[in-house]
Amino acid sequence: MLLSRSELGGCGILGVGIWLAVTQGNFATLSSSFPSLSAANLLIVTGAFVMIIGFVGCIGAIKENKCLLLSFFIMLLIIFLLELTVVILFFVYTDKIDKYAQRDLKKGLHLYGTDGNIGLTNAWSIIQTDFRCCGVSNYTDWFEVYNTTRVPDSCCLEFSENCGLHSPGTWWKAPCYETVKIWLQENLLAVGIFGLCTAMVQILGLTFAMTMYCQVVKADTYCA
Numbered sequence: 001m002l003l004s005r006s007e008l009g010g011c012g013i014l015g016v017g018i019w020l021a022v023t024q025g026n027f028a029t030l031s032s033s034f035p036s037l038s039a040a041n042l043l044i045v046t047g048a049f050v051m052i053i054g055f056v057g058c059i060g061a062i063k064e065n066k067c068l069l070l071s072f073f074i075m076l077l078i079i080f081l082l083e084l085t086v087v088i089l090f091f092v093y094t095d096k097i098d099k100y101a102q103r104d105l106k107k108g109l110h111l112y113g114t115d116g117n118i119g120l121t122n123a124w125s126i127i128q129t130d131f132r133c134c135g136v137s138n139y140t141d142w143f144e145v146y147n148t149t150r151v152p153d154s155c156c157l158e159f160s161e162n163c164g165l166h167s168p169g170t171w172w173k174a175p176c177y178e179t180v181k182i183w184l185q186e187n188l189l190a191v192g193i194f195g196l197c198t199a200m201v202q203i204l205g206l207t208f209a210m211t212m213y214c215q216v217v218k219a220d221t222y223c224a
């Protein structure tokens with residue numbers, strides 16, 4: 001049951017990723033250094049990977065195949081250890097990650113509104129509108145992009161055509177990076193619960209796979 005849910009979950013994630021890729025382009029592609037690192041691509045890769053692992057586990061459980069069960073256990077263990085490593089490195093190098101992310105996001109602003117970057121353009125427009133912010137660290141970040149005192153229309157307090165050409169008094173002043181960071185910190189409990197639930201599911205999957213593997217080994221030894 002746990003394995004079939006894992007496979008269904010993978011199908012769901014893959015479906016959402018394909019839908020985002022088809023309808024929204026490379027939505028949430030904010031990084032200029034990693035243009036392929038979009039929400040759609042991440043969901044597609046994650047969904048496909050989860051499906052493959054779930055499929056291996058399901059076949060291994062149905063056929064009571066030692067090789068497939070052990071493969072499922074090893075793949076799940078590698079993913080779990082990688083996730084744990086990423087979390088530890090994130091907390092250890094938080095300051096460096098902050099500086100790099102802000103620098104990379106500012107570089108990405110120069111791609112706003114250019115051909116082939118509809119995903120980045122949409123992502124910035126949505127973030128600035130929903131979070132009521134402008135620019136990475138300040139609305140003046142956009143001055144370097146346009147080479148003039150101007151911001152995208154999504155920075156305006158009241159949206160209208162070419163409102164980004166008006167005076168700074170009509171724009172959002174909050175920096176987007178800090179605003180989104182504060183929002184994430186305020187929702188840290190929900191993120192933590194999600195991460196804990198994910199870890200628990202993976203640990204249960206590891207336990208189930210190893211338990212079944214041991215049972216199959218014992219059964220083979222008994223039959224022999």
